[in-house]
Amino acid sequence: TWPQENDDDVDLEELIASLPKEKGFISPIHILYRNFWCPSGVFPGVHSFSRHFTPHDSDIILVSKPKSGTTWLKALAFSTLRRDVFPPSANNHPLMSSNPHKLVPFLELSIYGQAGELLDLASFSVPRLFATHIPHDSLPESVGQSGCQVIYICRNPLDTIVSFCHFAPQVKPELWSGGRSSMEEYLDYCCRGIEPFGPFWDHLLGYWKASLERPNKVLFLKYEDLREDTAGNLKRIAEFMGAPFSEEEERDGVIEEIVKLCSLSSLKELEVNKTGKHWLAENKTFFRKGEVGDWVNHLTPSMAEKLERIMEEKLSPFGLTF
Ligand code: A3P
Numbered sequence: 001t002w003p004q005e006n007d008d009d010v011d012l013e014e015l016i017a018s019l020p021k022e023k024g025f026i027s028p029i030h031i032l033y034r035n036f037w038c039p040s041g042v043f044p045g046v047h048s049f050s051r052h053f054t055p056h057d058s059d060i061i062l063v064s065k066p067k068s069g070t071t072w073l074k075a076l077a078f079s080t081l082r083r084d085v086f087p088p089s090a091n092n093h094p095l096m097s098s099n100p101h102k103l104v105p106f107l108e109l110s111i112y113g114q115a116g117e118l119l120d121l122a123s124f125s126v127p128r129l130f131a132t133h134i135p136h137d138s139l140p141e142s143v144g145q146s147g148c149q150v151i152y153i154c155r156n157p158l159d160t161i162v163s164f165c166h167f168a169p170q171v172k173p174e175l176w177s178g179g180r181s182s183m184e185e186y187l188d189y190c191c192r193g194i195e196p197f198g199p200f201w202d203h204l205l206g207y208w209k210a211s212l213e214r215p216n217k218v219l220f221l222k223y224e225d226l227r228e229d230t231a232g233n234l235k236r237i238a239e240f241m242g243a244p245f246s247e248e249e250e251r252d253g254v255i256e257e258i259v260k261l262c263s264l265s266s267l268k269e270l271e272v273n274k275t276g277k278h279w280l281a282e283n284k285t286f287f288r289k290g291e292v293g294d295w296v297n298h299l300t301p302s303m304a305e306k307l308e309r310i311m312e313e314k315l316s317p318f319g320l321t322f
Contacts (some may be wrong), residue, residue: 002140012044022194025175025186026066026168029192029268034138036203041280045113049132050140053107057147058127062104065203066133066196067163068155069288072101074131075262076230077151080238081129088257095261096270101278101286107132113280127241133197136206147217151237152207156322157200158295158307161187163288164195165298170285180300189305191310201314208320219234224292224322230259243260264290 020032027041030237038046055061063072074096079088086093094103101110107130109115121128132139155163165183169176176182186195193199213219219240226233234255238244245255260266267273268287276283295304315321 004104010047015047016040016043023189025164025189026172026196028175028195035100036135036138037194037196037198042108042113045108045111045115046134049108049112049134050138052112053140053142055140055143055146055148056126056128059146059148060127060129061143061148062131063108063131063136063150063152063207064131064133065154065160065198065200067167069153069226070131070133071100071228071267072223072262072264072290073151073153073221074078074104075267076234076258077237077241078103078129079258079261080234081127081241081243082125083243083254083258085125088254088261093261095267097272099273099276099278099283099286100267101131101283102139104129106129108134109279125234133201135197136210137202149216149240150207150218151221151240152211152218153221153226154204154207156292157190157204157311158299158304158322159223159292160200161190161307162295162298166288167281167285171281183298184303187299187307191306201310204315204320205318208318222322227290227292230263231255234258240282272312 004208016031022030022032024030024039027039029040030037031040032038032044033046034045034050060077060081062070062073064073078100079093079095080085082094105111105119106113106115111119111121111130137143162183167185169178169182189195190198190200193202197203199204207218208220211218219237221233221237235245249255264287268284273283273287278286311322
């Protein structure tokens, strides 16, 4: 639990000064807030979202730890949910001109945070589609109490770490000295639970347990499964969102169209994703290799073993393996 803050005029500087802090890798510091390590750059947005968001029962919130397949899930969920208005085969589909992060904004960044877009919640189509990186037990109480749905995507922590170590130095080069030693240091911090929105085991287990307890409200996906059977998992996503594909749509190849539209190779080649920017990150940094098991090319056996031991200890007892 964390202290409840009822006063709207909380002095953020004072609050931050009172909270535990550690070295950061994407923001100068990590702040321990509501039991997770929050990158200081998103702290004001996380704080504001936590206190002011009023969910609707029909809201759908996409959740992930950074570098777990967030961008892909946003593209798939958006194009599936809005396919009546934007057919996936249309040349002017919004994904052709907007990065997925623009179409499905992060609550703590684009709506309550500092990404500078100042999005107006009243202008959102219903059901509203949002995203967040916040762990389950740290979400605003109002989210748990509402009827809103959550789609969670996770990924093998070894691959997530490698992905992050390619991403973060492009966004914040000054926080990375480079090479294997940086990756080793970051991995050490992750093993201690100190990483954006970590510890990773709390993040994964919070949504895993919630999906077992409330399967109609929380859908738990793995990046690896989505890679292996994108169409099959897309059908699950559509059904979960209350927008199942009709037999006619299946016959007409709508599922395959969405899969293709949202594929890494398609999105990566779009001008908007080669040149645009989402807050501090260039759009192109969100699209790399998308390979399952790429960690073997970057982590030494002893680095991998260290993390695998923690996964074995923390995740396996709950039936969560990669
Ligand atoms: P790699 O760095 O392993 O290539 P996030 O979207 O959560 O930031 O995660 C980024 C990771 O997802 C990157 O992994 C990126 O290449 C991969 N990714 C991005 N778009 C994808 C897509 N359309 N399909 C599959 N993987 C995708």
